[in-house]
Amino acid sequence: MSQAENFPPESPEEAALSGTLAASLSLRQRAGGFIVPLITVVIAFLMSGFVVLATGHNPLLAYRDIFDGAGLNWIFHPTTNLASTAAYNLTQTLLQTTTLILTGLAVAFAFRCGMFNIGGQGQYFIGLIVANWLGYDFAHMSPFPHILICIVAATLAGAAYAGIAGFLKATVGAHEVITTIMLNWVAIWVGSWLFGDGGPLQNASDKTVPISNDVADSAKLPVFWGQQLLQGLDIGIFIAIAALVVFWALLNRTTTGYEVRAVGFNPESAAYGGINVKKNLIRAMAISGAFAGLAGALDMLGYLYHYGQNDIPLSSVGFLGIAVALLGRNTAVGVGLGALLFGALLFGTTHGLTSTVIKPELAGNLTYIIQGLVVLFIGADVLILYIWNSRRKLRRPRGAKAAEAATA
Amino acid sequence: MSDGVVLEMRGIRKVFPGVVANDDVSLDVRVGEVHALLGENGAGKSTLMNILYGLYHPDAGEILLNGKPVAFGSARDAIRAGIGMVHQHFMLIPVMTVAENIVLGTEPRDGIFLDERGAERRVRELSQQFGLVVDPAALVADITVGQQQRVEILKALYRGADVLILDEPTAVLTPQEARELFSIIKNLQADGKSIIFISHKLNEVLEIADRITVLRRGKTIETVSAQGATEASLARAMVGRDVLLRVEKKPAEPGDVLLAVEELHVKDDRGIEKVRGVSFEVRAGEIVGIAGVDGNGQTELIDAITGLQKIESGRIVVGGREVERASAREMLDLGVGHIPEDRQRRGLVLEFSIAENIALHDYADPPDAKWGWLFPRRLVQRAARLIKEFDVRGGGPLTRAGGLSGGNQQKVVAAREISRDPKVLIAAQPTRGLDVGAIEYLHRRLVTERDRGRAILLVSLELEEIFSLSDRILVIYEGEIAGEHTGEVSEELVGLEMLGGRERSAA
Numbered sequence: 001m002s003q004a005e006n007f008p009p010e011s012p013e014e015a016a017l018s019g020t021l022a023a024s025l026s027l028r029q030r031a032g033g034f035i036v037p038l039i040t041v042v043i044a045f046l047m048s049g050f051v052v053l054a055t056g057h058n059p060l061l062a063y064r065d066i067f068d069g070a071g072l073n074w075i076f077h078p079t080t081n082l083a084s085t086a087a088y089n090l091t092q093t094l095l096q097t098t099t100l101i102l103t104g105l106a107v108a109f110a111f112r113c114g115m116f117n118i119g120g121q122g123q124y125f126i127g128l129i130v131a132n133w134l135g136y137d138f139a140h141m142s143p144f145p146h147i148l149i150c151i152v153a154a155t156l157a158g159a160a161y162a163g164i165a166g167f168l169k170a171t172v173g174a175h176e177v178i179t180t181i182m183l184n185w186v187a188i189w190v191g192s193w194l195f196g197d198g199g200p201l202q203n204a205s206d207k208t209v210p211i212s213n214d215v216a217d218s219a220k221l222p223v224f225w226g227q228q229l230l231q232g233l234d235i236g237i238f239i240a241i242a243a244l245v246v247f248w249a250l251l252n253r254t255t256t257g258y259e260v261r262a263v264g265f266n267p268e269s270a271a272y273g274g275i276n277v278k279k280n281l282i283r284a285m286a287i288s289g290a291f292a293g294l295a296g297a298l299d300m301l302g303y304l305y306h307y308g309q310n311d312i313p314l315s316s317v318g319f320l321g322i323a324v325a326l327l328g329r330n331t332a333v334g335v336g337l338g339a340l341l342f343g344a345l346l347f348g349t350t351h352g353l354t355s356t357v358i359k360p361e362l363a364g365n366l367t368y369i370i371q372g373l374v375v376l377f378i379g380a381d382v383l384i385l386y387i388w389n390s391r392r393k394l395r396r397p398r399g400a401k402a403a404e405a406a407t408a
Numbered sequence: 409m410s411d412g413v414v415l416e417m418r419g420i421r422k423v424f425p426g427v428v429a430n431d432d433v434s435l436d437v438r439v440g441e442v443h444a445l446l447g448e449n450g451a452g453k454s455t456l457m458n459i460l461y462g463l464y465h466p467d468a469g470e471i472l473l474n475g476k477p478v479a480f481g482s483a484r485d486a487i488r489a490g491i492g493m494v495h496q497h498f499m500l501i502p503v504m505t506v507a508e509n510i511v512l513g514t515e516p517r518d519g520i521f522l523d524e525r526g527a528e529r530r531v532r533e534l535s536q537q538f539g540l541v542v543d544p545a546a547l548v549a550d551i552t553v554g555q556q557q558r559v560e561i562l563k564a565l566y567r568g569a570d571v572l573i574l575d576e577p578t579a580v581l582t583p584q585e586a587r588e589l590f591s592i593i594k595n596l597q598a599d600g601k602s603i604i605f606i607s608h609k610l611n612e613v614l615e616i617a618d619r620i621t622v623l624r625r626g627k628t629i630e631t632v633s634a635q636g637a638t639e640a641s642l643a644r645a646m647v648g649r650d651v652l653l654r655v656e657k658k659p660a661e662p663g664d665v666l667l668a669v670e671e672l673h674v675k676d677d678r679g680i681e682k683v684r685g686v687s688f689e690v691r692a693g694e695i696v697g698i699a700g701v702d703g704n705g706q707t708e709l710i711d712a713i714t715g716l717q718k719i720e721s722g723r724i725v726v727g728g729r730e731v732e733r734a735s736a737r738e739m740l741d742l743g744v745g746h747i748p749e750d751r752q753r754r755g756l757v758l759e760f761s762i763a764e765n766i767a768l769h770d771y772a773d774p775p776d777a778k779w780g781w782l783f784p785r786r787l788v789q790r791a792a793r794l795i796k797e798f799d800v801r802g803g804g805p806l807t808r809a810g811g812l813s814g815g816n817q818q819k820v821v822a823a824r825e826i827s828r829d830p831k832v833l834i835a836a837q838p839t840r841g842l843d844v845g846a847i848e849y850l851h852r853r854l855v856t857e858r859d860r861g862r863a864i865l866l867v868s869l870e871l872e873e874i875f876s877l878s879d880r881i882l883v884i885y886e887g888e889i890a891g892e893h894t895g896e897v898s899e900e901l902v903g904l905e906m907l908g909g910r911e912r913s914a915a
C-alpha cells in the first residue's frame with residue numbers, strides 16, 4: 001500500500017529527479033503531450049538519415065524529395081490547379097491520410113478502453129468488402145442514399161467484426177491481441193475468396209482476372225479536387241476529419257466516453273463506480289471496428305472502386321494505424337497529425353525519390369524504416385509503462401496474500 | 409566522531425520548482441542509535457533521505473560522515489560510503505533466490521560462474537550474525553513480505569552498510585511481522601549499526617527510537633529524546649497544532665434498522681467460502697465496527713453488501729428493501745455509500761481529475777449528464793464546492809487524483825460518498841496510511857455523519873480505530889461473527905476473539 005502511496009510522486013519535478021523509471025515515465029507521460037512524439041519522430045528521421053548516408057547519398061536531399069514528393073511544398077505555392085505537381089502530390093497524400101486517420105482512430109479508441117486492437121486491417125477489409133458489394137449491387141439507386149447505405153453498412157460491419165473480439169474478451173477472457181490477429185486472417189482469406197477466381201464478388205466481365213466489380217457511379221464519393229478518373233481527392237477526407245471530432249467528443253463529452261476512459265484506466269474502480277465493465281469492452285471494440293470499417297468504405301467509394309485479390313496481401317493501412325495511434329498518443333489531434341505524417345511518407349517515398357537521391361530499391365523501404373523506428377521508440381515507452389502497471393497490479397495481491405499467510 | 413556521531417546533515421536545502429522540499433534541515437545520527445524521522449506526508453522526509461542516499465543533490469548544506477564532508481553523486485557512492493536504504497517498495501527480483509538477490513552486483517565468483525554455494529554461505533553467516541532468519545536458497549517470489557524486507561536489510565548489510573535507512577518499514581507488515589522487525593532492529597543496534605527510521609506512526613516511533621527528529625513543511629521542528637516524548641507532544645510538533653487523538657462523541661441514538669444482513673454466505677473469486685453465515689444489523693445513527701485480522705472475510709462481506717460480489721445465500725436488507733443479486737449500480741441507487749479499503753486501486757481512478765472522480769457514481773445522471781451527453785463544467789462546479797467543504801488540499805477540480813497525497817485522496821473519496829447522502833455508509837480502513845491530521849478529520853467526519861442519522865459500518869484492522877469510533881463492536885473470525893460487544897469491553901478480549909481464542913478456550 002505505501003508503495004502505491006508514493007506513486008506517482010507529488011510533483012513532476014520531483015519525479016524527474018527521483019531517478020526511478022516509473023517516475024520519469026510518468027513525467028514524460030504528462031509533460032510529453034507533444035514533446036515525446038516530436039522527439040521520437042526526429043530521432044527516427046535522424047537514424048533513417050544514417051541509412052541513406054550508408055548508401056552513399058545525401059539524407060537531406062532525400063528528405064527534401066520526400067517532402068516535395070508528398071506535395072507538402074504545396075504550401076509554398078498554393079494552387080488548386082492540378083497541373084501543378086505539388087498540388088497533385090498533395091491530393092494523393094491526403095487520400096492516404098484519410099485512410100490512416102480512421103485506421104489510427106480504430107486503434108486509439110480501443111487503447112483508451114485499455115485494449116490493443118491489432119485487428120484494424122481485418123476490420124478495414126470487412127468495410128472494403130461490404131462497400132464493394134453494396135456499391136455494385138444496388139446500382140439502380142440515386143447517389144446520396146446509395147453512398148449513405150454503403151458507408152453505414154460497412155461501418156456497422158466493421159463494428160460487428162471487431163465486436164466479436166470484444167465479446168470474446170468480455171465473456172471468456174480471450175485476449176484481444178490474439179483474437180484480432182486471427183480475425184485479420186479470417187478477413188484476408190474471406191476477401192481472397194470473394195474477389196478471387198469464381199468468387200461471388202469477382203467481376204462479371206472477365207472471369208480470368210481475380211478482381212472485383214467496380215462500384216456503381218451512384219456509389220462513388222464526389223471528387224472535389226482533381227478528376228475522378230485521375231484519382232482526385234474525394235470528400236472522404238472531410239468525413240475522416242469529422243470522425244476525429246466525433247472521436248474527441250465521444251471520449252470527452254459523453255457518458256459513454258467517461259465509461260470507456262474509466263475502464264481503460266482502472267477497470268476495478270470503474271466496476272466500483274457502478275460501470276458495467278464487460279459491456280464497455282464489447283462496445284469500445286465495436287466502436288473501434290466502426291472506424292476501421294469506415295476507412296474501408298471511404299477507400300472503396302472514394303478512389304479504389306474495385307479491389308483485386310492480389311492487392312489484399314499488399315495492404316498494410318490497418319497496421320500503419322497502430323503506428324499512427326501510438327505516435328498520436330491516442331488523441332484526436334495526435335492521430336490527425338500522425339496520419340498526415342505517415343500519409344506523406346507513404347506517398348512521398350514512392351513518388352518523390354529519384355535514383356540520384358537514393359537507390360530506387362531503398363526508396364519505398366524508407367517509409368517502413370522510419371515507421372519501424374517510430375513504433376520501436378514509442379512502443380518501447382508504452383510497453384515499459386504497460387509492464388510497470390501490470391507489475392503494480394500484480395504485486396499487491398501477492399503481498400496481501402503473504403501477509404494473510406503470516407498472520408494465519 | 410568524538411561524541412559518537414556517525415552522520416551529520418547540516419543546513420540541507422532542496423528546492424523543486426515551486427516547492428521548497430527541505431529548508432535548512434539538520435540531522436545527526438549517533439553510532440548505535442535508532443533515530444526516527446517523523447513527519448506528515450509531504451513534510452520532506454523522503455527528499456532528505458534521497459539526498460543522503462545520493463539520489464538528489466542538495467542546493468545547500470553539507471553531509472558529514474564520520475566527521476568528514478562527503479558528496480554523493482549517486483546511490484552507488486552512498487552505498488560505498490556505508491549507507492544502506494530499504495525502500496518502501498522492495499527492489500528484489502522474484503525469480504531469483506534470496507542469496508542471488510543479496511549478492512547481486514557484487515557476486516562472489518568461481519571462475520566465470522556465480523559461486524552459488526559461497527553466496528549462500530555468506531548470506532547464512534550474515535543472517536545468523538544479526539538474527540535475520542531467512543532461507544538463502546528460497547525464491548524471493550515464494551517468501552512473505554516480511555521476509556522480503558529482511559532480504560532487503562541483508563542486502564544493505566552485505567554491502568557494508570553502517571547507517572541503515574528504513575523508509576516506513578512497517579507499512580507493509582502485519583503486526584506480528586512488525587514485532588519481529590523491531591527485534592531485528594534491536595539486534596542491529598546492539599551490533600553498532602545506526603538506523604534512520606522513517607515513519608508517521610507515533611506509537612511505533614516512541615517504542616523503537618532513541619531520538620526523534622520531527623519535520624514539518626520541509627523544516628526541522630525539533631529533535632527530542634524518545635524518553636519524555638508523548639504521542640500528543642509529537643503529534644503537535646508534526647501538525648503544528650494540538651491534535652485530538654481520541655474522538656469526541658456523544659452516546660449514539662440508534663434509530664431504524666437501515667442495513668440488515670442475515671445468514672450471509674459469500675465465496676471469493678477462487679470459490680472459497682469466506683463469509684460463513686454472518687448476521688447483523690446497523691441502525692440509523694450508530695457506528696458498528698467490525699474488528700478482525702486481515703483476510704477473515706471482511707473484504708468479501710463488504711463486496712457482497714455493495715453488490716461487487718455475488719451472494720451464495722442469505723439476505724441483505726437496505727432501508728427496509730430486500731435485495732437479491734443486486735449489481736453495484738443498484739446498491740448505489742439504494743443508498744449504500746462505500747469508502748473502499750484501497751482508495752488507489754478501487755476508490756479512485758488515479759488518472760482522472762478530482763472532478764471526474766467525484767462524478768464516478770453519478771456521471772450519467774442529471775445534472776452531470778443528460779441523454780448521454782456529459783457537462784464537464786457542472787462536474788467541475790460540484791467538485792469545487794466539495795473540495796472546499798471537505799478541505800481537500802493540493803489541487804483544484806482539474807488536478808489529477810493521483811497527484812494528491814494519500815490523505816487528500818481519501819478526502820476526495822469521502823466527499824464523493826458522503827455527498828451522495830447515503831443511508832448506509834461503509835467505511836473500510838478509512839484511515840489506512842494517513843497521517844494524524846487526516847485521520848483526525850476523517851474520524852470526526854464519520855461521527856458527524858452518524859449524528860446526521862446515517863448507519864455506519866466501519867471495518868478496520870486497527871483495533872484502536874474500532875474502539876475509538878464504534879458504538880457497537882463485532883468481531884469477525886474465519887467468516888463468522890466471533891463476538892459482539894456494546895459498551896465497555898477490553899481490547900484483550902476482542903484481540904483474543906480476533907484470533908479465534910474463544911473457540912479454543914471453549915474447546
